[in-house]
Amino acid sequence: MSAVIEGHQDDHHHGPAKGITRWLYTTNHKDIGSLYLWFSFIMLFIGGAMAMVIRAELFEPGSQIVSPEFYNQMVTNHGLIMVFGVIMPAFVGLANWLIPMQIGAPDMALPRLNNLSFWILPAAFGVLLATFFMEGGAPNFGWTFYAPLSTEYAPPTVTYFIFAVHIMGASSIMGSINVITTILNMRAPGMTLMKMPLFVWSWLITAYLLIAVMPVLAGAVTMMLMDIHFGTSFFKAGGGGDPVLFQHIFWFFGHPEVYIMILPAFGIVSHIIETFSRKPIFGYDSMVYAIASIALLSFVVWAHHMFTVGMPIAGELFFMYSTMLIAIPTGVKVFNWLSTMFKGSLTFETPMLFAIAFVALFTIGGLSGLMLAIAPADFQYHDTYFVVAHFHYVLVPGALFSIIAAVYYWLPKWTGYMYDEFMGKTHFWLSFVSVNLTFFPMHFVGLAGMPRRIPDYAMQFADYNMIVSVGAFLFGLSQLLFLYVVLKAIFYGKKATGQVWEGAQGLEWTLDSPPAYHTFETPPNLEAGEAKG
Amino acid sequence: MSSIKKSVSKLFLATVGMFLFGFALVPIYDVFCEITGLNGKVTGPTFSEYEDIGNREIKITFTTTNNNGMPWFFDSDRSQMKVKTGEQNLMSYVFTNTTDKPMIAQAIPSVSPGKGAQYFHKTECFCFEQQYLEPGESISIPLKFVIDPDLPADISSLALGYTLFDITKDQMTKQASN
Numbered sequence: 109m110s111a112v113i114e115g116h117q118d119d120h121h122h123g124p125a126k127g128i129t130r131w132l133y134t135t136n137h138k139d140i141g142s143l144y145l146w147f148s149f150i151m152l153f154i155g156g157a158m159a160m161v162i163r164a165e166l167f168e169p170g171s172q173i174v175s176p177e178f179y180n181q182m183v184t185n186h187g188l189i190m191v192f193g194v195i196m197p198a199f200v201g202l203a204n205w206l207i208p209m210q211i212g213a214p215d216m217a218l219p220r221l222n223n224l225s226f227w228i229l230p231a232a233f234g235v236l237l238a239t240f241f242m243e244g245g246a247p248n249f250g251w252t253f254y255a256p257l258s259t260e261y262a263p264p265t266v267t268y269f270i271f272a273v274h275i276m277g278a279s280s281i282m283g284s285i286n287v288i289t290t291i292l293n294m295r296a297p298g299m300t301l302m303k304m305p306l307f308v309w310s311w312l313i314t315a316y317l318l319i320a321v322m323p324v325l326a327g328a329v330t331m332m333l334m335d336i337h338f339g340t341s342f343f344k345a346g347g348g349g350d351p352v353l354f355q356h357i358f359w360f361f362g363h364p365e366v367y368i369m370i371l372p373a374f375g376i377v378s379h380i381i382e383t384f385s386r387k388p389i390f391g392y393d394s395m396v397y398a399i400a401s402i403a404l405l406s407f408v409v410w411a412h413h414m415f416t417v418g419m420p421i422a423g424e425l426f427f428m429y430s431t432m433l434i435a436i437p438t439g440v441k442v443f444n445w446l447s448t449m450f451k452g453s454l455t456f457e458t459p460m461l462f463a464i465a466f467v468a469l470f471t472i473g474g475l476s477g478l479m480l481a482i483a484p485a486d487f488q489y490h491d492t493y494f495v496v497a498h499f500h501y502v503l504v505p506g507a508l509f510s511i512i513a514a515v516y517y518w519l520p521k522w523t524g525y526m527y528d529e530f531m532g533k534t535h536f537w538l539s540f541v542s543v544n545l546t547f548f549p550m551h552f553v554g555l556a557g558m559p560r561r562i563p564d565y566a567m568q569f570a571d572y573n574m575i576v577s578v579g580a581f582l583f584g585l586s587q588l589l590f591l592y593v594v595l596k597a598i599f600y601g602k603k604a605t606g607q608v609w610e611g612a613q614g615l616e617w618t619l620d621s622p623p624a625y626h627t628f629e630t631p632p633n634l635e636a637g638e639a640k641g
Numbered sequence: 642m643s644s645i646k647k648s649v650s651k652l653f654l655a656t657v658g659m660f661l662f663g664f665a666l667v668p669i670y671d672v673f674c675e676i677t678g679l680n681g682k683v684t685g686p687t688f689s690e691y692e693d694i695g696n697r698e699i700k701i702t703f704t705t706t707n708n709n710g711m712p713w714f715f716d717s718d719r720s721q722m723k724v725k726t727g728e729q730n731l732m733s734y735v736f737t738n739t740t741d742k743p744m745i746a747q748a749i750p751s752v753s754p755g756k757g758a759q760y761f762h763k764t765e766c767f768c769f770e771q772q773y774l775e776p777g778e779s780i781s782i783p784l785k786f787v788i789d790p791d792l793p794a795d796i797s798s799l800a801l802g803y804t805l806f807d808i809t810k811d812q813m814t815k816q817a818s819n
Contacts, residue, residue, distance in 0.1 A: 217645050281656050285648075285649060285652045285656070288652055289645055289648040289649055292644075293644050293645050319655050319656055319659065320655075322656075323657070323658075323659035323660035323662075323663060324659055324660070324666075326663070327660050327661075327662075327664050331667075341811075342667060344811075345708075345749050345806065346747055346749065346807070347747070347811060348749070350674075353666075353667065356666065356670060357663060357666050360666065418755065
């Protein structure tokens with residue numbers, strides 16, 4: 109990446125330091141954004157490799173390639189890495205790159221804290237991945253680490269896992285404090301809250317969610333640690349505790365967490381759709397209120413993950429209705445995107461293709477979510493592949509597609525070079541076909557009763573599982589193509605203009621491509637009315 | 642720049658507050674369970690006497706379960722009885738340490754359906770008490786209970802389940818750390 113910014117130093121500012129120390133000591137939001145994005149990209153391939161092992165094992169029924177114990181470790185770490193190591197760092201990387209440029213600020217409010225937030229992340233994942241080489245193997249209790257599976261029956265490496273989760277949490281919390289402080293204090297004069305670009309809005313709300321729930325996760329793993337090592341009984345039934353309490357605490361964190369992984373995607377997709385529709389976003393205000401209501405509702409729906417633990421009927425009904433209520437603000441957003449495209453001068457560059465696929469496929473994931481919200485039906489769907497299909501639809505063609513779309517959309521701005529449009533479109537169509545091939549048949553085997561988290565399955569699920577595995581291998585290979593497209597753009601791409609996209613609105617497009625190492629040292633003039641993005 | 646300091650300190654306080662809130666969820670959950678009968682949690686011995694006896698007959702089922710790996714013999718002296726609401730009832734449970742080592746165990750009760758839990762009053766019981774038994778030792782412990790006449794009309798039967806946990810190791814580590 110050092111090649112990217114070379115030769116674009118301002119005369120009166122010092123540019124980036126040379127060599128490795130530039131990246132170790134950097135406090136520059138653009139450098140840290142790149143670090144986060146590359147870290148996320150590397151973790152995508154590590155977590156993806158684990159998914160490939162899972163799909164290879166499930167290619168045929170019977171025990172094929174790995175032992176059931178190792179299979180469990182793969183499932184657990186695939187989930188943990190994709191959630192905490194890919195989606196979340198990628199969004200933080202985008203926040204670092206874009207928020208200061210979109211609000212006309214010179215940098216993040218707390219640059220040194222920003223450096224620390226990033227650099228403890230590789231440490232956390234180093235600890236997590238090191239458990240594979242320890243006695244007892246890596247964590248094997250699923251990414252939701254339900255007690256007592258993760259306490260009384262856990263491998264000894266669970267302590268390293270707890271430590272890793274603490275570090276990840278600290279990193280997210282510091283990053284969120286930074287984002288909120290930046291947005292609240294460093295906007296260019298004239299940029300009121302309701303004139304902020306939607307990506308900034310979505311991240312402001314996401315950061316509040318993170319601050320509200322990451323400490324609760326830290327509390328949950330601390331209680332696990334105390335149960336395992338200090339003889340307390342938070343989750344030990346034998347000592348008067350309750351394992352179900354763990355599920356309540358976990359999902360009190362876990363449900364807002366799944367919105368943390370989708371709200372920034374809403375912001376990204378809004379920008380891309382308005383750019384390639386050449387129209388301002390339809391219903392800006394309602395978009396903001398929709399994000400805020402989704403965030404608020406996320407705190408009162410957590411028990412829909414645990415309908416089958418034995419709740420009073422009033423509880424089942426409350427969580428069922430509150431969950432269904434979320435469809436309303438989400439529907440507002442989907443219809444706003446469609447209305448933005450309606451009668452727009454549409455063009456279909458790669459970012460737009462990924463954004464449209466996001467709207468369509470995320471909606472499929474949302475609708476299967478509504479099916480799962482129906483408490484009596486959930487008794488059948490619970491812990492089947494239908495659930496796996498649901499959350500992969502919202503996370504892969506949802507969150508991950510939005511991140512890929514964002515990379516295609518802003519890559520020319522970040523690097524100064526255009527990507528290869530033909531290769532980008534090839535990457536899109538391969539990903540689009542294979543992602544559906546992978547996750548759509550999971551609905552069918554799930555409804556037919558195939559349980560999740562198992563290394564073997566009954567014969568009648570064999571055909572669909574083979575199709576799913578073929579789709580998964582193709583999807584995995586397609587992402588290698590993505591890496592190629594990004595590298596090709598950086599090293600051999602054509603020069604990009606400052607505007608890059610004809611219809612792009614927002615302060616970041618008023619800068620050069622790539623932007624100078626330090627931008628908006630003096631706040632921009634917003635009289636032109638270009639702030640609303 | 643003081644506005645930045647203000648934001649950071651507010652957000653830092655919010656973080657600490659939410660960490661504490663995570664721990665506050667534990668007692669909140671217990672209170673919530675007590676009110677709603679969630680998970681069939683029941684309280685320890687309570688003193689309850691009722692004057693109106695014999696309006697309704699309730700079928701009570703008793704189950705005993707040994708937690709994974711718990712070798713003791715553990716059973717109730719009967720598996721079912723019919724009782725009248727408001728009436729004092731007596732039954733007993735037998736615990737036998739079938740191993741050649743002294744062990745400590747604890748039986749955890751649960752009533753189902755959950756919403757009936759708060760009407761199941763135990764006036765004398767071994768709930769939340771630890772049982773220490775020498776190798777081969779056996780004891781019988783009585784359980785006295787009364788069913789609250791306010792038990793909702795749609796409940797005609799209740800089940801009281803006990804699960805026996807081996808807590809020898811936990812108690813040893815606790816004593817060692819003291």
